[in-house]
Amino acid sequence: MTRQKRSHHKLKRAVAPYLYLSPSLVIISLLMLLPMVTVIGYSFQNSAVLRRDPSFAGLKHYQAIFNDPVFWASLWHTLYFTCMSVIFHMTIGMIFALMLNSDRINPMLRNILRVLYILPWLFTAVIIAVIWRLLLEPNGVVNSMLLQLGIIGSKVEWFSSPETALHAVTFANIWAGYPLFMVSLLAGLQGIPKDFYEAADIDGAKAYQKLIFITIPQLMPIIISISLLDFIWTMQVFPLIWITTGGGPIYSTEVLSTYTYKLAFSSYNLSQASASAVVILLISLGLTLFYIRYQKAR
Amino acid sequence: MAEVVLENICKTYGNNFHAIDQLNLSVEDGEFLILVGPSGCGKSTALRMIAGLEDITSGSLRIGGTDVVDMPPKDRDIAMVFQSYALYPHMTVFENIAFSMRLAGKPKAERKKRVDEIAKTLQLTSLLDSKPANLSGGQRQRVAMGRAMVREPAAFLMDEPLSNLDAKLRVQMRAEITRLQKQLGVTTIYVTHDQTEAMTMGDRVAVLKGGVLQQVDTPKRLYESPVNAFVAGFIGSPSMNLFEATMTGGELMSGAFAIRLQDAAFARRPGLKSYAGRKIVFGIRPEDLYDSSLESGRKYQTIPAKVTSIEELGSEHIVHLNIDAIRVDSGDPDAVQDFGLTSNAVARFEPDSTVRSGSEIRLALDDTKLHFFDPETHLAI
Numbered sequence: 001m002t003r004q005k006r007s008h009h010k011l012k013r014a015v016a017p018y019l020y021l022s023p024s025l026v027i028i029s030l031l032m033l034l035p036m037v038t039v040i041g042y043s044f045q046n047s048a049v050l051r052r053d054p055s056f057a058g059l060k061h062y063q064a065i066f067n068d069p070v071f072w073a074s075l076w077h078t079l080y081f082t083c084m085s086v087i088f089h090m091t092i093g094m095i096f097a098l099m100l101n102s103d104r105i106n107p108m109l110r111n112i113l114r115v116l117y118i119l120p121w122l123f124t125a126v127i128i129a130v131i132w133r134l135l136l137e138p139n140g141v142v143n144s145m146l147l148q149l150g151i152i153g154s155k156v157e158w159f160s161s162p163e164t165a166l167h168a169v170t171f172a173n174i175w176a177g178y179p180l181f182m183v184s185l186l187a188g189l190q191g192i193p194k195d196f197y198e199a200a201d202i203d204g205a206k207a208y209q210k211l212i213f214i215t216i217p218q219l220m221p222i223i224i225s226i227s228l229l230d231f232i233w234t235m236q237v238f239p240l241i242w243i244t245t246g247g248g249p250i251y252s253t254e255v256l257s258t259y260t261y262k263l264a265f266s267s268y269n270l271s272q273a274s275a276s277a278v279v280i281l282l283i284s285l286g287l288t289l290f291y292i293r294y295q296k297a298r
Numbered sequence: 299m300a301e302v303v304l305e306n307i308c309k310t311y312g313n314n315f316h317a318i319d320q321l322n323l324s325v326e327d328g329e330f331l332i333l334v335g336p337s338g339c340g341k342s343t344a345l346r347m348i349a350g351l352e353d354i355t356s357g358s359l360r361i362g363g364t365d366v367v368d369m370p371p372k373d374r375d376i377a378m379v380f381q382s383y384a385l386y387p388h389m390t391v392f393e394n395i396a397f398s399m400r401l402a403g404k405p406k407a408e409r410k411k412r413v414d415e416i417a418k419t420l421q422l423t424s425l426l427d428s429k430p431a432n433l434s435g436g437q438r439q440r441v442a443m444g445r446a447m448v449r450e451p452a453a454f455l456m457d458e459p460l461s462n463l464d465a466k467l468r469v470q471m472r473a474e475i476t477r478l479q480k481q482l483g484v485t486t487i488y489v490t491h492d493q494t495e496a497m498t499m500g501d502r503v504a505v506l507k508g509g510v511l512q513q514v515d516t517p518k519r520l521y522e523s524p525v526n527a528f529v530a531g532f533i534g535s536p537s538m539n540l541f542e543a544t545m546t547g548g549e550l551m552s553g554a555f556a557i558r559l560q561d562a563a564f565a566r567r568p569g570l571k572s573y574a575g576r577k578i579v580f581g582i583r584p585e586d587l588y589d590s591s592l593e594s595g596r597k598y599q600t601i602p603a604k605v606t607s608i609e610e611l612g613s614e615h616i617v618h619l620n621i622d623a624i625r626v627d628s629g630d631p632d633a634v635q636d637f638g639l640t641s642n643a644v645a646r647f648e649p650d651s652t653v654r655s656g657s658e659i660r661l662a663l664d665d666t667k668l669h670f671f672d673p674e675t676h677l678a679i
Contacts (some may be wrong), residue, residue, distance in 0.1 A: 195384035199353050203398035203449070205370035213397070217388040 007257050036281065044272035062277035068253050071276065074259040080257055081170050081235045081241075086227055098215075100182070101189040118214025121179035128287040129243035132172040133159065159245050163250035169253050173234065181226055188222040189215070211227045228291040232284055256280050300375070300452035300485055300569065301327045302348065304548070307357035309343055317343045319543030321325075321357070330476070330482045331514075332500035334490055336532070336631050338510035341489045342457055348487060349378050349455050361650035363453050377446035378455040381462065383438050385430040391417075392426040395444040416444045419478075435463045439471055451598045453485040458668065460495065472499055484551065493533055497521070505529050505578075507629060527676035530669055531628025532579050536644045537617060540581045541623040543574045550580055553622030555601040557665060558621075569679045570670060572609035579626050582618070587645035588662035591654055603661040605653050606641040615647040619661065631677075 042048035046057040066070045096117050100110055120128070135142050136158040146152045158168040205213065216223075218275050238257040241247065247258035256276065264273035304324040309318040316597035318340045325331045333341040341630060346352040348359060350371035359367050366374045385394050393400075395416060396409045404412075417423045420440045430438055446454055457476070462467045476499050481488050490496055496503045497517040504514040505528075513525045517533075524530035530538045543552040548564075550557040557580075564570050573669050586593030601621060609616040625642040645661065670679040 193382060193383050193608060194383065195380045195385060198349075199380060199384040199445075200397075200401075201351065201377070201444075201504075202371045202376065202378050204401050209401060214386065217386075220388075 013234050038234045039274045039277050039281075042271055043269055043278045047271065048274060050268065054271075057271060061272045062279075063209075064272055065276050067116070071259060072252060073251055074254045074256050077166055077253060078235060079256040080166065081099050081173065081237070082231055084170045085173045085177060085234045086230045089230055090183045090223065090227060092174065092178040093185055094219075096178070096182045097185035097189055098211075100186055117182055120176050123176070123185075125176070125239040126243060128172060129240050130174045131156050132175070132242055136168055136172075147158075160249055165245050165249060165253045169244050172244065173237060173240055176240065177230065177234070180230065184226050185219055188219045192218045200257075214217050224294060225291070227286060228294065232291070235284060235287075236280065301325065301360075302453055302485055302487065303358075304348070304553065305345075305358045305360075305362040307344070307347065307359060308355045308544060309347060309352065310355045313417045314647045319346070321509075322513055323504055323511065323514060325485055328485055329335075330479050330486045330488065330499065330501045332488050332490060332496040332503045333494055333506060334496040334503055334511075335506035336531075337491060339506040341491075343509075344637060345378075345455050345457055345487060345489045346400070346478070347632070348374075348453075349376055352372050366440055369614060375452040376452075377449045377451040378456055378457065379442045379459045381447050381458040383430075383442040383462075384540070385438060385441055387430050390427050390429055391422060391433070391441050391444075394441055395448050397445065398449050407472050413444075415667045416447050417448070419481075420444050436454070436467045436471060439463065440474075442640075443475070445608070447478075447482070451484065452485065456486065456488040458490055459488075460490075461492070464623065465583050468495075475499065498534065499559055502534075505532060507532075523584040523678070524669065525678050527581065527671045527678075528581060530678075532630045533661055535631065536646075537628065538581045538583050538627040539587070539643045540579055540628055541621075541622065542626055543578055543580055543640075545570070545576060547574075550578070552624075557601065557663070557668075558599060559665060559668070562666065563668065567670060568668075569678050573670075573679070579671040579673050579675045581671065582663055582667060584644045584646040586667035587643070587647075588664070589617075589645075590660040591649045591653075592648060592651060592663040594648060598662035598664050598674065600660035600662045602660055603643065605655055605657050605659060607655050608653065610649075612649065614649055615651050615653075616650070617642040617645045617647050617653060619645060621661065626671075626673075 002030065014019040043061055044057055044059075045054035067282060096113075099105060100114055100117070102110075105113070123131070134140055137143075138155045138157050143152070143155045144151065144157070147155070147216055156164060156166050182183075192215065196218070197210055200210050200214055200221070204297050236257055237255070241255055242260055242261070249255040254281070260273050260276040260280065263269050304321050304323040306319040307318055308316070310316050321344060323331075333344060334339045343352060347354050348361075348364070350369060354367050357367075358365055360390055361376065386397070386545060389397070392413055395413045399409045399412065413426070414423070420443060422437070422444060422658055425433060425437060425441075427474060430441065432626055433441065434555070436438055439462075442459065456475075460471050464470060471497060475488075482650075488495075488499065490540075497520075500517065503520055505512040505520065507528050513529045515523075515530055520529060520533050524533060524538075527540055531540060541552060543550040543557075544652065545551075546556075548559050550559065559570075588598060590600045603619040603621045605617055606620055609617045609618075620641050621643050623642070643661075647653065674679060
C-alpha cells in the first residue's frame with residue numbers, strides 16, 4: 001500500500017464515527033440546543049420576540065423574577081411537588097414491586113395485580129388530569145366515599161381550596177408516576193440471586209433484616225438512578241397541573257412551569273418568562289450533572 | 299458437632315416428581331460425608347432439605363438428636379457454603395463473615411475478635427476490608443468458608459463449593475477444605491458431581507441416582523466393590539468398561555473372543571455359577587487393561603482390540619479402543635464422554651506404550667479384577 005493510500009485509509013477511519021453521529025447531532029442541535037441558546041438570549045433582552053430590535057437588559061429580568069413573591073412560592077411548590085412525588089413514587093413502587101416479586105402471592109393473582117398496578121402508566125397526562133378532576137370534584141366519587149366512611153364531615157373542594165389543592169395535584173402525580181419505579185425495581189428484585197436470601201435465612205435474618213441488609217443495598221443503583229431521573233422529569237411537569245388547577249387557586253399550586261407559561265402566554269412578558277425558564281434549566285442541569293457523575297462513578 | 303440422621307426422607311414436587319425417594323443416611327459426629335451423583339440425581343435437594351431450604355415431604359431428619367423437620371433453617375444449627383458462595387457484594391469480607399453475628403446482635407468487639415480468629419485460620423486477614431468483587435475465586439471460596447465457620451455450627455453443608463474454580467485451584471482447595479474439616483472436626487455433608495472430589499475428600503461417599511441412594515461406603519470400598527453397574531460406572535475416571543457376555547464353561551464369551559475365568563473368581567462369588575449358559579455383564583476398569591507388548595501386560599490373557607484414539611497425558615496414555623463386545627450403559631450420563639462415538643472401551647496404558655491410533659493390538663486384561671453384574675437388575679454378583 002502506498003503512503004498516500006495509507007493516510008487516506010487512516011483519515012476515513014478517523015472520520016467514520018463522526019459521520020455516524022452527525023445526523024443525531026444535527027437534529028439535537030436544531031431541536032434542543034438552538035432553542036435553548038435562543039431562550040438564554042431572550043432572558044437578557046427587553047421586549048424579546050415582541051420587538052424587532054430588542055435592547056440589552058442585563059440581569060434586569062432575573063432581578064424581576066427574584067423579587068416576585070409568586071416566583072418564590074412557585075419554587076417552593078415545585079420542590080414540595082417534586083420531593084413528595086419522588087418519595088412516594090419510590091415507596092409505593094417498592095411496596096408493589098415486593099408484592100409482585102413475592103412467592104407467597106398466588107401467581108394468577110400476581111399477574112392480575114401486575115396489570116392493575118401498571119394501568120396509570122397507560123394514560124397520558126391529560127387523561128390523568130381529567131380522571132382526577134372528575135374523581136375529586138365536590139360531587140365526585142372520592143368525596144362521597146369519604147363522607148360515607150365518616151372521614152370528612154362536609155364536601156371538600158380538593159382542587160379549588162388553597163389548603164388542599166397542592167396536596168391534591170401531588171397525589172394525582174404520585175398515582176400517575178409510581179409504575180416507573182415499580183417496573184424498574186421489580187426487574188432489579190428479579191436479578192437478586194436467591195442464594196443471598198437463603199444464606200440470610202440460615203444466618204437467622206428476619207424479613208425486615210433481609211430488606212435492609214440485602215434487598216435495598218442490591219437495589220440502590222436502580223433507586224438512585226430512577227430517583228434522579230424522576231426528580232428531573234417531575235420538576236418539569238406541566239399538563240397535569242395546568243389542566244387540574246391551572247396553578248390556582250391564588251397561586252397555591254403555581255409551579256415553575258406554570259409560572260413561566262403564564263409569564264409568556266398570559267402576560268406576554270417573554271423576556272421574564274425566558275429568565276424563569278433559564279432558572280428551571282439551571283436546576284435541571286445541576287441534577288443532570290449529578291446524575292451523569294453518579295453514572296460515571298458506577 | 300452432631301450426628302445427622304435421615305430416615306425415609308422423601309421429596310415429591312407438585313407435578314408428582316419424586317426428587318428423593320426413601321433416603322436413609324446416618325452421618326456420624328465429625329464425619330465428612332460426600333453426596334455424589336450425576337446432574338438431577340437429587341443430591342442438592344437432599345442437602346437443601348437438611349438445611350431447611352426445601353420442605354421434607356415425608357420422613358424424619360435429626361441433627362444432634364433433635365428432630366428438625368419442622369424447624370426453620372436458622373434453628374437447625376447448621377451452616378451452608380453455596381455453589382455461588384452467596385457473598386453479599388456490597389459488604390466487605392469482614393461484614394460478610396460477621397453477618398450472622400450482627401444479626402444475632404453480638405457486640406462489635408466480640409464480632410471483631412471472632413472474625414479475626416477465622417481470618418487468621420483462612421489467611422484472609424489482609425483482605426478483611428476488601429469487597430468480594432476484588433477477590434479471586436479461591437479467596438471468595440475461603441470467605442464463604444469463613445462465613446460458615448463463624449457460626450460454630452453442629453454441621454457444615456457444602457453445595458458444590460469448588461465447581462466455580464479452575465482445575466488447579468480446585469485441587470488446592472480440595473486439600474484445604476479437607477484439612478479444615480479435620481482441624482475443626484465438624485460433621486460435614488458435601489455435595490458434588492465430581493467423583494474425584496468424592497473419592498479424595500470424604501470419609502464416606504453416598505452415591506445417588508434418580509433420587510435413590512445406591513451405595514454408601516468408604517471411597518476404597520466403593521471403588522473395589524460397587525453394589526451395582528451404576529456405581530461401578532460412576533466411580534472412577536475414566537469409567538469402568540462394562541460389556542455383555544455369555545458365561546460358557548468357565549469362560550466369558552463375547553463376539554470373537556473368550557475370557558477364561560479362574561476358579562478363584564467362582565470361589566469369591568458363589569452366585570456366578572448360576573449364570574452358566576446365561577448372559578452376564580462384566581466390567582473391568584481402564585487401569586486393569588494393559589498393553590500386551592509391555593512387560594506389565596505379558597502375564598495376562600489377551601483379547602483383540604482396535605485403537606481408535608490416544609490421549610497422551612505424560613504420566614499415562616488414555617487409549618480409546620474398540621473390542622468385539624456390546625457395551626452396557628451404566629446409567630451415568632457422563633460416562634458417554636469417556637467412550638465417545640467410535641470406541642466402546644477405554645484403557646490406561648503406561649507412558650512407554652507405543653500403540654498407535656488405528657492399529658490392531660492384543661489387549662491384556664487382569665481377569666482377577668473383573669466385576670460381574672446381573673444383566674437385568676445390574677446388581678453386583
